[in-house]
Amino acid sequence: MSKKMNGASSLVAALESAGVDVMFGIPGGAILPAYDPIFDSKIRHILVRHEQGAGHAATGYAQVTGRVGVCIATSGPGATNLVTPLADAAMDSVPLVAITGQVPSAAIGTDAFQEADIRGITMPFTKHNYLITDPAEIPRAIAEAFYIASSGRPGPVLVDIAKDALQKDTVFDWPTSVSLPGYHPQAKPESSAIRDAAALITQSSKPVFYVGGGVIKANAARELMQLAELLGAPVVTTLMARGAFPDSHDLHLGMPGMHGTVAAVTALQKSDLLITLGARFDDRVTGKLSTFAVNAKVIHADIDPAEIGKNRYADVPIVGDLKQTIAALIPELKAALAKNKPDLTEWWRQMASLRSTYPLGYNKPEDGSLSPQFVIERLGKISGPDAIFAAGVGQHQMWAAQFVSYEKPRTWLNSGGLGTMGYAVPAAMGAKVGAPDTTVWAIDGDGCFQMTNQELTTCALNNIPIKVAIINNESLGMVRQWQTLFYEGRYSNTSLDSKRVPNFPMLAEAMGCIGLSCERPEDVDATIEKAMAINNQPVVVDFRVHRDAMVWPMVAAGTSNDEIMIARDLAPDWDSQEL
Amino acid sequence: MATHTLAVLVENSPGVLARVAGLFSRRAYNIDSLAVGPTENPNISRMTIVLNVEGHALEQVIRQLDKLVNVIQIAEVIPDESVQAELLLVKVSATTRNRFDVDAVVEKYDAKVVDSDASSVTIEATGEAAKIADLLSDLEQFGIRELVQSGLIALERGGTSLSDRTLSTQGIPIADGGVQADYQN
Numbered sequence: 217m218s219k220k221m222n223g224a225s226s227l228v229a230a231l232e233s234a235g236v237d238v239m240f241g242i243p244g245g246a247i248l249p250a251y252d253p254i255f256d257s258k259i260r261h262i263l264v265r266h267e268q269g270a271g272h273a274a275t276g277y278a279q280v281t282g283r284v285g286v287c288i289a290t291s292g293p294g295a296t297n298l299v300t301p302l303a304d305a306a307m308d309s310v311p312l313v314a315i316t317g318q319v320p321s322a323a324i325g326t327d328a329f330q331e332a333d334i335r336g337i338t339m340p341f342t343k344h345n346y347l348i349t350d351p352a353e354i355p356r357a358i359a360e361a362f363y364i365a366s367s368g369r370p371g372p373v374l375v376d377i378a379k380d381a382l383q384k385d386t387v388f389d390w391p392t393s394v395s396l397p398g399y400h401p402q403a404k405p406e407s408s409a410i411r412d413a414a415a416l417i418t419q420s421s422k423p424v425f426y427v428g429g430g431v432i433k434a435n436a437a438r439e440l441m442q443l444a445e446l447l448g449a450p451v452v453t454t455l456m457a458r459g460a461f462p463d464s465h466d467l468h469l470g471m472p473g474m475h476g477t478v479a480a481v482t483a484l485q486k487s488d489l490l491i492t493l494g495a496r497f498d499d500r501v502t503g504k505l506s507t508f509a510v511n512a513k514v515i516h517a518d519i520d521p522a523e524i525g526k527n528r529y530a531d532v533p534i535v536g537d538l539k540q541t542i543a544a545l546i547p548e549l550k551a552a553l554a555k556n557k558p559d560l561t562e563w564w565r566q567m568a569s570l571r572s573t574y575p576l577g578y579n580k581p582e583d584g585s586l587s588p589q590f591v592i593e594r595l596g597k598i599s600g601p602d603a604i605f606a607a608g609v610g611q612h613q614m615w616a617a618q619f620v621s622y623e624k625p626r627t628w629l630n631s632g633g634l635g636t637m638g639y640a641v642p643a644a645m646g647a648k649v650g651a652p653d654t655t656v657w658a659i660d661g662d663g664c665f666q667m668t669n670q671e672l673t674t675c676a677l678n679n680i681p682i683k684v685a686i687i688n689n690e691s692l693g694m695v696r697q698w699q700t701l702f703y704e705g706r707y708s709n710t711s712l713d714s715k716r717v718p719n720f721p722m723l724a725e726a727m728g729c730i731g732l733s734c735e736r737p738e739d740v741d742a743t744i745e746k747a748m749a750i751n752n753q754p755v756v757v758d759f760r761v762h763r764d765a766m767v768w769p770m771v772a773a774g775t776s777n778d779e780i781m782i783a784r785d786l787a788p789d790w791d792s793q794e795l
Numbered sequence: 796m797a798t799h800t801l802a803v804l805v806e807n808s809p810g811v812l813a814r815v816a817g818l819f820s821r822r823a824y825n826i827d828s829l830a831v832g833p834t835e836n837p838n839i840s841r842m843t844i845v846l847n848v849e850g851h852a853l854e855q856v857i858r859q860l861d862k863l864v865n866v867i868q869i870a871e872v873i874p875d876e877s878v879q880a881e882l883l884l885v886k887v888s889a890t891t892r893n894r895f896d897v898d899a900v901v902e903k904y905d906a907k908v909v910d911s912d913a914s915s916v917t918i919e920a921t922g923e924a925a926k927i928a929d930l931l932s933d934l935e936q937f938g939i940r941e942l943v944q945s946g947l948i949a950l951e952r953g954g955t956s957l958s959d960r961t962l963s964t965q966g967i968p969i970a971d972g973g974v975q976a977d978y979q980n
């Protein structure tokens with residue numbers, strides 16, 4: 217069905233044809249033609265207060281729904297404000313399409329008003345990007361953008377459109393297929409690789425499922441459960457994979473990595489076989505790479521062939537969609553186990569001992585003040601297993617990964633790869649738009665919150681009742697922790713004084729939210745319940761917590777996982793553990 | 796470290812050179828030379844990239860390159876199984892007194908004189924890297940005033956071509972209700 221219209225209408229028709237139901241953005245000169253047909257479109261456009269908020273909101277929406285998130289901005293500063301969320305989405309493999317207006321094609325390259333080479337700027341961290349100057353190319357570019365963003369390893373795609381291409385007349389023709397000669401993601405794994413993987417598993421005596429965010433992206437949590445129970449081996453879930461396997465499950469040893477549990481870190485470290493599913497051997501997981509899991513063979517399954525062998529050699533590489541990969545591995549492993557079932561008793565004896573000796577924990581402050589871990593633990597308990605949590609970056613993020621029990625995929629959102637302060641509030645907004653009937657909490661730091669809280673106005677005005685828990689330790693806590701440990705307590709520029717200024721509840725009220733405050737342990741439950749009862753307005757709770765709490769365990773950056781510390785100057789008592 | 800030559804077929808679209816160059820720069824891969832030009836198919840350009848990496852890193856380079864949507868095909872070109880050439884233009888000092896000696900070197904390397912005046916001679920030569928290097932060292936005695944070299948280009952021996960293996964570009968059908976890959980259970 218081809219129809220005559222201008223480029224702007226063609227863009228909106230293309231977005232509708234691509235199945236978009238919501239987008240987040242801010243208009244401006246170069247993108248203005250598109251905002252005219254947006255006015256009439258059935259697509260819900262949410263007017264944010266900063267383009268970074270639009271990008272993270274699109275990310276939160278995508279992470280919760282599994283659909284492509286869409287954000288839209290004008291040229292120049294509008295486009296450059298999207299740079300951080302695009303880089304963030306690239307690092308965490310989030311399917312995103314960003315639309316930006318560009319100066320008229322005749323002005324490109326002249327340093328025109330509000331000109332920025334956003335295609336050039338975003339080349340390193342978009343999966344692909346486009347500069348469109350011919351209106352006839354709009355539908356094809358949009359169709360390709362959505363296909364590329366959502367297929368293979370998901371990622372962000374930017375479509376930059378010159379203003380005159382939006383204004384000119386064209387014919388809208390939604391393509392029936394996309395032709396990308398250089399893009400063929402391989403979904404179906406090689407059956408020989410599946411066989412090799414099954415064989416290697418039966419030969420191992422210390423296998424571990426090293427589960428990454430890819431399992432969530434591929435909607436393969438159910439398959440993972442079957443596979444894990446079939447073998448009965450320990451499971452660890454990385455920061456990006458929290459929720460891919462229930463925390464309450466007996467096989468789960470928790471999160472590995474810099475702030476992982478002793479059991480999860482040691483399981484990887486002492487393993488003889490890493491069954492790696494959609495994880496990428498990030499330095500925050502491996503610690504010093506040359507000392508990481510030195511006795512382990514590696515099965516590495518990933519949709520992105522470039523991840524395989526990038527940081528760690530894979531004995532059995534498997535390229536393919538994880539849902540298909542795990543589904544194929546289950547019967548193959550079942551058959552192999554029937555002939556030769558490895559005895560994991562001794563391995564489990566060691567891991568169970570570590571798990572019970574070194575559970576996650578924290579000390580309550582001696583002065584009776586509020587412990588941040590306690591607040592986060594109660595938030596998880598009271599909100600229940602369906603609630604969605606979006607964290608900022610810092611100590612509160614690590615505690616939210618540690619002390620909330622995640623039972624379902626897509627209930628834990630965070631900026632894992634880029635570590636973007638300011639992610640939580642807009643991501644929670646996008647998540648709530650994608651899952652309006654679910655409780656959505658942003659667990660944010662007082663530092664992070666001050667980077668993007670303006671989107672609470674957007675939430676208040678657009679009936680997006682998110683809840684925000686500010687873990688207010690009056691400082692850039694994670695940086696302060698490093699200063700405590702590595703800079704002799706010289707606290708250069710990490711004190712925020714945010715128990716004095718700003719007044720967070722008043723700030724929240726000013727933005728049309730309910731503002732609450734909580735300072736005493738005995739008030740925590742009642743405050744959370746009060747926040748839970750408010751569902752027609754966003755709520756912000758200022759939890760005024762103890763400043764000196766630290767995140768433990770910890771593997772210091774650049775050191776070996778063998779040097780994990782469970783508290784300051786305190787290593788696990790390895791001698792009493794027979795490993 | 797060893798030298799490898801990659802033949803890369805790319806879509807002839809704007810920005811593709813920047814994408815490839817940017818990839819090499821941000822992943823800290825060193826390029827010795829890069830030559831780009833049109834091919835028998837007007838929609839496709841061919842890059843010949845010479846780089847110095849270890850075997851494991853080469854695999855990474857190829858896989859990362861392959862992630863670029865505009866990159867259609869990549870093949871490593873093995874010296875023994877291919878013809879390889881560089882183009883050299885070099886201007887040397889030459890007067891009537893030593894012109895005869897210059898001509899002798901030109902002849903020895905199967906090169907040719909493409910321009911000359913009272914004080915200089917410009918020579919064009921093609922061939923493998925070693926031959927070009929030898930020629931340059933033989934010319935040094937006259938005084939090299941200016942030189943320009945192309946990157947290496949290479950073609951596999953025999954009748955097959957890279958694009959034979961590539962270009963069955965079948966479209967990917969778009970399902971009703973959008974183009975989002977279906978990951979919903």
Ligand SMILES: Cc1ncc(C[n+]2csc(CCOP(=O)(O)OP(=O)(O)O)c2C)c(N)n1
Binds near residue numbers: 635
């Ligand atoms: C945009 C950005 N700037 C700087 C940093 C470095 N950084 C990492 S954690 C952190 C402190 C965060 O403080 P806060 O939000 O109060 O959280 P806390 O660690 O206290 O829980 C900083 C500054 C970052 N990750 N992102």
